[in-house]
Each structure stands twice: as structure tokens, then as C-alpha cells.
Amino acid sequence: MSQAALPILSVFPSRALVDEKFKVLVENLPPGCPVTIHSLHHSEDQDYWEAYGHYISDDRGKVSVSDDLSFGGTYTGKEPMGLLWSMRPVLGSRKGLRLRKMNVCTPMLMDISVYSRHDGFRDQAPLASVLIERWYMAPGVRRIDIRERGVRGTLFIPPGPGPFPGLLDMWGGGGGLLEYRSALLASHGYVSLALEYFSPGQLQTADLEFNYFETAFNIVKDHPQVMPHRVGIFGLSLGSIVTMALAVESRIVRPRCCVCISGNHCFPPGRTLAGITGEVDMNYDKVRVDENNYHIWRDVGLAIMKEPSSKLDMGKINCPILLVNGHDDQNWPTVESAEDIAEMMRAAGKEHLLTRLEYPDTGHLIEPPFSPHFRATNFIVNLTKEKVIMLWGGQTKPHSDAQEDSWRRILTFLQQHLYCSPSPKARL
Amino acid sequence: MDRKQCCVKLSVQPSRGLMDEKFIVLVQNVWPGFQLTVHALHQCEDGHSWEAFGHYAADATGTVNVSEDPSLGGTYSGVEPMGLLWSLRPVPGSKPGLRMRKMNVQTPMEVTISVYQGHQTEGFVDQVPLAGVLVERWYMAPGVRRIPITEGGLTATLFLPPGPGPFPGLLDLWGGGGKLVEYRASLLASHGIASLALDYLTPKITIETRKMVGIEYFETAYRVLQQHPQVFSSRIAMLGLSFGTSITLKMAAYSEVVKLRCAVCVSGSHVQPVDGSVEQILGYFHKNSGKTRFSDENEAIWRDLLLPIPTDSSLKVDVGRLQCPLLLVVGEDDQNWPAYESAMDMKEMMERAGNSHLLTILSYPNAGHLIEPPYTPHARSSFFRTVNAREKMMALWGGETVAHSRAQEDAWRKTLVFLRENLF
Numbered sequence: 001m002s003q004a005a006l007p008i009l010s011v012f013p014s015r016a017l018v019d020e021k022f023k024v025l026v027e028n029l030p031p032g033c034p035v036t037i038h039s040l041h042h043s044e045d046q047d048y049w050e051a052y053g054h055y056i057s058d059d060r061g062k063v064s065v066s067d068d069l070s071f072g073g074t075y076t077g078k079e080p081m082g083l084l085w086s087m088r089p090v091l092g093s094r095k096g097l098r099l100r101k102m103n104v105c106t107p108m109l110m111d112i113s114v115y116s117r118h119d120g121f122r123d124q125a126p127l128a129s130v131l132i133e134r135w136y137m138a139p140g141v142r143r144i145d146i147r148e149r150g151v152r153g154t155l156f157i158p159p160g161p162g163p164f165p166g167l168l169d170m171w172g173g174g175g176g177l178l179e180y181r182s183a184l185l186a187s188h189g190y191v192s193l194a195l196e197y198f199s200p201g202q203l204q205t206a207d208l209e210f211n212y213f214e215t216a217f218n219i220v221k222d223h224p225q226v227m228p229h230r231v232g233i234f235g236l237s238l239g240s241i242v243t244m245a246l247a248v249e250s251r252i253v254r255p256r257c258c259v260c261i262s263g264n265h266c267f268p269p270g271r272t273l274a275g276i277t278g279e280v281d282m283n284y285d286k287v288r289v290d291e292n293n294y295h296i297w298r299d300v301g302l303a304i305m306k307e308p309s310s311k312l313d314m315g316k317i318n319c320p321i322l323l324v325n326g327h328d329d330q331n332w333p334t335v336e337s338a339e340d341i342a343e344m345m346r347a348a349g350k351e352h353l354l355t356r357l358e359y360p361d362t363g364h365l366i367e368p369p370f371s372p373h374f375r376a377t378n379f380i381v382n383l384t385k386e387k388v389i390m391l392w393g394g395q396t397k398p399h400s401d402a403q404e405d406s407w408r409r410i411l412t413f414l415q416q417h418l419y420c421s422p423s424p425k426a427r428l
Numbered sequence: 429m430d431r432k433q434c435c436v437k438l439s440v441q442p443s444r445g446l447m448d449e450k451f452i453v454l455v456q457n458v459w460p461g462f463q464l465t466v467h468a469l470h471q472c473e474d475g476h477s478w479e480a481f482g483h484y485a486a487d488a489t490g491t492v493n494v495s496e497d498p499s500l501g502g503t504y505s506g507v508e509p510m511g512l513l514w515s516l517r518p519v520p521g522s523k524p525g526l527r528m529r530k531m532n533v534q535t536p537m538e539v540t541i542s543v544y545q546g547h548q549t550e551g552f553v554d555q556v557p558l559a560g561v562l563v564e565r566w567y568m569a570p571g572v573r574r575i576p577i578t579e580g581g582l583t584a585t586l587f588l589p590p591g592p593g594p595f596p597g598l599l600d601l602w603g604g605g606g607k608l609v610e611y612r613a614s615l616l617a618s619h620g621i622a623s624l625a626l627d628y629l630t631p632k633i634t635i636e637t638r639k640m641v642g643i644e645y646f647e648t649a650y651r652v653l654q655q656h657p658q659v660f661s662s663r664i665a666m667l668g669l670s671f672g673t674s675i676t677l678k679m680a681a682y683s684e685v686v687k688l689r690c691a692v693c694v695s696g697s698h699v700q701p702v703d704g705s706v707e708q709i710l711g712y713f714h715k716n717s718g719k720t721r722f723s724d725e726n727e728a729i730w731r732d733l734l735l736p737i738p739t740d741s742s743l744k745v746d747v748g749r750l751q752c753p754l755l756l757v758v759g760e761d762d763q764n765w766p767a768y769e770s771a772m773d774m775k776e777m778m779e780r781a782g783n784s785h786l787l788t789i790l791s792y793p794n795a796g797h798l799i800e801p802p803y804t805p806h807a808r809s810s811f812f813r814t815v816n817a818r819e820k821m822m823a824l825w826g827g828e829t830v831a832h833s834r835a836q837e838d839a840w841r842k843t844l845v846f847l848r849e850n851l852f
Binding site: 005006008009010012013014015016017020028109111113125126128129130131132133135138139140158159160161163164165189227230415419 | 435437438441442443444445446449457538540542556557558559560561562563564566569570571589590591592595596618620660663848851852
């Protein structure tokens with residue numbers, strides 16, 4: 001017994017940003033030994049999320065998650081980050097859960113453990129376990145509550161003297177104030193304002209003049225550490241609609257570039273944001289449900305798109321725009337919308353400003369990489385105030401690949417348009 | 429060039445790392461061939477500021493990668509991925525004789541890494557850098573538990589790795605300056621070893637009774653570790669530096685209670701009165717203090733106190749009795765202890781006794797006495813007071829910064845390998 005080797009588990013880095021990769025290594029196992037590597041996270045909402053992969057040690061008693069194949073579990077194949085993106089609520093959890101970090105000043109803690117065996121691995125204590133931290137905020141990023149000129153949000157400022165490019169960051173129809181993407185963008189060198197524009201379920205009654213968003217944009221632009229001509233807009237879902245509307249319709253703001261995830265261009269000109277929901281309300285009968293009673297809204301969007309006056313004239317856009325969409329988006333026909341946008345821009349000679357990324361088997365909620373995929377989650381419908389489960393779409397593996405790929409391309413796009421290049425880069 | 433027009437991008441990966449992990453410092457988006465200075469600034473716990481810097485020229489893509497590109501000058505030169513840390517030195521105007529040691533291991537060491545235009549050597553604090561980031565360097569990995577230990581009259585801190593265990597254990601001893609120094613033990617726990625940092629020269633019991641501890645103190649520490657439910661009782665090591673080596677060798681060779689799986693002795697010697705108590709051993713060194721020499725800068729050189737290595741066997745630990753693997757780490761420029769000479773004598777003793785297969789010696793030219801975990805500044809001399817001395821003196825530790833820093837990196841890596849081989 002005292003001669004048996006003790007397994008050694010290590011994860012590098014043990015403290016990382018949420019979009020950084022890690023290496024998980026197990027050593028000192030017997031050769032050819034079946035083990036299961038497991039991740040566990042206790043969320044702010046008190047739910048447990050887990051993922052695991054079944055591995056077999058090599059002839060030197062090693063398992064390297066980055067290099068070896070998982071033979072089963074919540075992910076298979078060579079998946080360096082599978083222990084994170086394939087996480088799902090443990091058996092017996094509540095339904096329709098979504099994992100979102102609300103307090104970005106603390107890290108997400110995950111237990112990574114190695115167990116003996118594949119089947120029934122949970123029956124015994126793990127051989128070894130380590131704790132890792134995943135952060136949305138890099139050291140030195142500053143978080144500032146914004147309550148000014150009627151605008152509510154949180155501003156994140158990178159460390160250093162600046163000045164920095166800026167971003168206005170908007171989420172979608174679920175409402176509330178989500179800070180994590182802005183915190184992450186600040187960790188990449190952008191002053192980013194996470195904007196709250198209505199409370200969950202309150203879209204109808206939210207007092208949302210177009211001007212609210214223009215003021216928010218200017219708060220970023222006017223900040224002493226922001227370069228006023230290098231402010232972009234980042235939106236997802238409903239936030240994308242606002243983004244496009246600002247780029248096309250606003251006479252006050254001029255974004256340097258726009259990123260629109262899972263968005264569409266259905267924003268009747270001249271009307272307020274709450275007016276958008278009027279369009280949805282009128283077509284609410286087109287909402288379908290699947291065999292699980294999950295809400296599918298994409299046909300509502302298709303109906304709205306048939307109405308030319310419901311759409312923004314994307315030919316009027318004057319800045320680079322990146323559209324990121326999933327082919328399996330069950331919430332909104334975002335790919336069809338992107339097609340239509342492309343045609344409008346082509347007709348206006350603006351096609352060179354458009355970049356489209358469209359991913360197979362990818363759903364609506366395209367988030368920063370390595371976060372779990374949510375195919376359907378709880379949602380409060382603004383019109384009826386009912387709690388439903390909304391089908392967002394996507395299959396876990398392709399959706400996670402899309403999150404990883406799109407984030408990398410989004411950061412490159414932002415770097416290209418918001419951080420200047422001092423000279424043409426030599427290409428080898 | 430208008431600074432506002434060119435947004436330099438600076439990144440350090442990882443931005444939160446352990447103290448013994450490497451990082452990659454990348455500067456991007458400058459003009460090709462652009463001259464810049466990468467600067468590190470740290471304010472340590474006692475309020476002193478330390479800085480380091482390297483001069484670089486960007487390549488054709490407008491990038492500087494500190495891990496791959498040579499520094500053309502500064503506090504370090506050449507390709508030195510970690511030069512910004514190990515070449516840190518007190519800023520101009522600081523007090524002499526400073527040594528950087530983190531006493532609170534529960535918070536990280538924070539270093540500000542900045543990029544300045546041109547090749548600068550001074551006045552950094554008066555300028556605005558082109559970019560700056562904050563880097564955290566931790567002595568504790570996430571999940572490591574810090575447990576103060578007072579049972580059995582000990583003054584100690586136990587660091588337990590995360591996980592169910594059981595873990596191999598280690599007793600961690602520093603040297604003649606006393607105090608409870610935790611950072612090496614917490615770092616070892618971050619590598620999976622349950623480590624007990626032990627204060628044996630200035631523990632509460634000595635402060636209160638004015639008596640130095642006896643051998644039983646160390647045996648108690650060993651037992652506390654051994655009996656801990658999460659420690660593997662048959663896999664306990666001991667690691668000592670300087671005077672800590674004297675204790676470690678004594679325990680390893682003579683204790684009936686302490687059964688070590690392996691031992692690591694850094695910058696120490698086996699020379700001591702064999703049956704002496706801690707107090708008597710210190711007394712033996714003190715008796716020879718007339719052999720103290722002084723450098724041109726009036727720094728005390730204490731290496732001669734134990735020279736020549738005695739032939740009298742009652743004055744050296746009989747390392748021929750050792751039954752566990754022993755790793756000796758010595759700096760050939762150690763001005764404080766004759767560690768190299770002692771290592772050679774120990775080797776000879778073990779060859780004669782037939783147990784030299786247990787011995788590994790790591791001997792580093794131009795390294796000094798304070799061979800510590802890597803990437804912290806090298807102190808060639810500093811103010812120091814041994815526990816039984818009345819005043820602080822400038823002690824000469826020795827070592828030349830570049831060689832010493834390389835030695836620290838190499839020795840730490842090999843120490844971890846040695847511990848892994850023998851404990852896991």
C-alpha cells in the first residue's frame with residue numbers, strides 16, 4: 001500500500017479568464033487505467049452544474065485532456081475545454097436553467113476531479129481534486145456603477161492610462177443588467193458599458209426613447225479615458241436590433257463598428273423600442289410549441305420580415321458590421337435576416353462593410369466561449385407575463401465550437417476597427 | 429508620434445499566476461522597429477517600491493514578445509522571459525539592505541507591467557506609459573487551505589492542498605532569522621504536498637519562556653503532520669534552508685521518531701556538535717564568530733565560521749547513517765555558509781559509508797546563499813539579525829544576479845521533481 005503511486009492532477013492555469021483555455025493533466029496513474037475527469041460548479045443560484053469525460057491513461061500513466069480522447073461522458077473526442085462547455089445541471093435539478101454570472105467581481109469556482117473507472121465512477125471518493133478560478137475581470141479592471149443622464153448601467157475600464165476604444169454593450173429581450181460580457185471586453189482593452197434598458201418582463205412599459213441609447217453611447221464617448229472616434233456597439237438579440245437602429249437611424253451617434261449577435265433588422269423607423277414588441281404582439285399567434293412545450297418564436301420573426309416597413313434600411317449604414325448567427329436559431333430567423341441585410345447593403349454598394357458568420361447547428365444564445373450551451377431556458381414573456389421555456393436551438397458541440405470561433409473573430413474584428421494599425425502589416 | 433493615435437496593446441498571460449509559473453508579456457500594435465521599455469513596478473508589503481525594466485525594439489509586425497525577443501539593456505538583458513521579476517530592485521533613493529519577502533500569502537503579489545516609449549532608464553514614475561496592466565502572482569493556488577497550528581506548543585502553519593487527500597507531508601524550515609515564514613510551504617501545498625511551515629527559533633513558547641526549543645519540538649511537528657487525517661503518514665519529507673539544514677540533517681540521521689521519506693537541504697551544512705541542542709548548535713557557531721570577515725562594503729561574511737570542515741566526527745552529522753534520499757542544493761558563491769565545502773564532505777562521508785546512491789548534489793556557480801523559489805529578486809546582501817544577535821548587520825549572501833536567478837529556477841524545478849519522485 002505504501003508503494004502505490006499517488007495520482008497527481010493539475011490544471012494550468014489555475015486562475016484564468018473565462019475565455020482562456022486550460023490544460024488538465026493527470027499523472028502517476030497505472031498505465032492503461034480507466035479514469036473519469038469531472039468538473040463541478042455550484043452556481044450563484046445554488047444549482048449544481050457538471051461535466052465529465054472518460055479517459056484511459058497511456059503507457060506512462062498520463063492523461064492529458066488537451067491531447068487525449070474522451071470515450072464518453074458529457075463530451076467525446078479530443079476536447080481540451082469539454083469540461084466547461086459541456087456542463088449541464090446535475091440530475092434532479094430544476095428545469096430550464098441558464099448559467100450566468102451576475103457578480104463579476106468574484107470568479108466562478110470549479111472543482112476538477114479525477115475518479116477511478118468509467119461506469120459508476122461516482123461511487124467512490126475522487127483520487128484527486130483541484131479548485132480552479134475562472135474570471136470575467138482581469139486584474140486591474142475597474143467597475144463603475146453608472147446612473148447618469150437617466151441611463152442605468154455598469155462601466156468597465158481596463159487597467160492602464162488609456163485612452164481606450166469604447167463599446168456600448170446590450171443584451172436581449174430577457175432584460176436586466178448583465179455585466180459579464182462588458183467585464184470581459186474590458187479585460188481585452190475596451191471601455192465597455194453594460195446597459196440596462198428594461199427590467200425582466202417589463203419591456204412593454206419601459207420608457208424607451210431612442211434617445212436613451214444615444215445618451216448611453218455618448219456616456220462612453222465622453223469618458224475621459226475613451227477615444228471619442230473609436231466607440232463601437234455590441235448587441236445580442238434585441239440588443240442587436242438596437243445596435244443596427246443606432247447605426248442606421250441615429251443622427252447623434254456614429255459608431256465606429258458594430259457587432260450583432262443573433263439579431264435582426266426589424267425596427268420600424270421612427271418608433272420606440274417598446275413599439276417593436278407591438279410587432280411581436282401582432283404576430284404572437286405564430287408562436288409554436290415543440291413536443292416539450294417549449295416556445296419557438298422564429299415564425300413570428302418570419303412574418304414580421306415580410307413587412308418591408310418593419311425593417312431598417314440597412315443600405316444607410318456607414319460603418320463595418322459583423323453579424324454572428326446560428327442556423328439552428330429557433331427563436332428568431334436570424335440567418336434569413338442576415339440574407340436580407342446583405343441584399344440591402346449590396347444594393348446600396350455597402351457590401352464591403354458587412355461580415356457574416358453563420359454556424360451550423362448553432363442556436364440563438366451565442367455567448368463568450370466555454371460557457372455551457374443552453375438549448376432551452378426559462379423566460380418571462382413580456383406580452384403575457386407568463387413563464388415559459390424558450391427554445392433557443394443549437395446542438396451542444398457545434399454550438400460550443402461556434403462560441404469559441406465567433407468570440408475569437410469578434411475580438412479580431414474589434415481590434416481591427418477600434419485599435420489602429422500604425423502601418424500595413426507585413427504578411428509572411 | 430501622437431500617442432493618442434496609436435493604441436498599444438499590452439498583455440500578460442496568465443494575468444493571475446502562481447509565483448513559480450512563467451508568464452508571457454506581449455506588446456502589440458507599435459511601429460516596426462519601435463523602441464520601447466517594458467517596465468515592472470511592485471510595492472511590497474513593507475511599502476518599498478521595486479522596479480525592473482528591459483529595452484526592446486519591435487519586430488516587423490510591430491510586436492515585442494518578452495519570452496522570445498532579447499532585451500537590449502535595462503535591469504536584465506538577452507532573452508529573459510521572467511527578467512521583469514527576478515531583476516526587480518529597489519527604486520533609486522530606497523534604503524540599502526532590502527530583501528523582498530511576502531509574509532501574507534493569502535493575497536497576491538501585485539505587479540504593474542507597463543510600456544514606455546523609447547529606451548528609458550529612470551523617471552518612470554513621472555511619465556505616462558503607453559499602456560499598463562496589472563499582474564497577480566500567488567503563493568497559494570485556489571483551494572489551498574491555510575491552518576494555523578498551535579497544538580503541542582508549536583508555532584506553525586499547515587497548508588493543505590485542495591482535494592480529499594491523503595497527501596504526502598513536508599516539514600518546512602527556514603534559517604537563523606527565525607519568524608514564521610509561510611510562502612515556500614504554501615507554494616509546495618499548491619503542488620499537492622501538505623506542508624507545515626515551522627517557526628522553531630522565535631515560537632511563542634520561546635518568547636514566553638526565553639528558552640530555545642529542544643528536539644522534541646521537531647518530533648512534535650512531525651507527529652502533528654503524521655497524524656493528520658489527510659496526510660499520508662509514511663510519506664513525509666523535510667526541507668531546510670541554511671540553519672534549517674542543520675536541523676533537517678540532525679533529524680534525518682538521528683531521530684527515533686522522525687522517519688523521513690526524503691530530505692532537501694538548501695545552503696546548509698552538516699557541521700554541528702552532534703549531541704547538541706538547538707541552543708548548543710547556535711552556540712557553537714557563535715563561538716567561532718571571531719572568524720567573521722568583512723567585505724569592502726562592510727558586509728559580514730560568515731562562511732568561515734564552520735571552516736575548515738572538521739575531521740572530528742563529533743562535530744558533523746554522520747550522514748553515513750542516512751536511509752532516505754537526500755538532495756543538497758548549494759551555491760558556489762555562498763558567502764554566508766560553506767555549503768559547497770560541506771556538500772563535498774558529505775559526499776565523501778556517504779561514499780565511505782556506502783549510501784552515496786541516496787545523495788544528489790545540485791551545485792550552482794555564482795549562486796549565493798538565499799536559494800529560494802524562482803522569480804523573486806536576488807539579494808546579494810541585506811540587513812539581517814540572527815536570533816541570538818543584538819543588532820542587525822549587513823550580511824553578505826553572495827551570488828551574481830543572473831546566475832543566481834537561473835539557479836533558483838533550476839533548483840526549484842529539480843526540487844519539485846525530487847519530491848514528486850519520492851513522495852508520490
